[in-house]
Amino acid sequence: MPAIPASTKTSLDQRLTLHAREHWPQLVTVHVRYHGQFAYGEGQLPDGGRLPLMRLRYGGSATYWGWPSTPPATTATRPHPGLPAPLRTP
8 A cells, every 4th residue: 555645644634623523522633643554543632631532544545544454452543432433434
């Protein structure tokens, strides 16, 4: 899989920020970091702490992201049970 283009990273950042505003009002903002073909989303709490939200796999375009097919080794990459369902992609 090719590297994630900067424009795709920007698109995902914008989509996650909008989704957080609409569905996760308890978060101050969403931070996304990238490693290889994965994007890791963390929510920033009002006290400054960060809450791991999701790990998405790049599917080759800005609109196609998927959940990894193998379960993560820790709960740090699973959606937090206290938050609504994560961003859904086609």
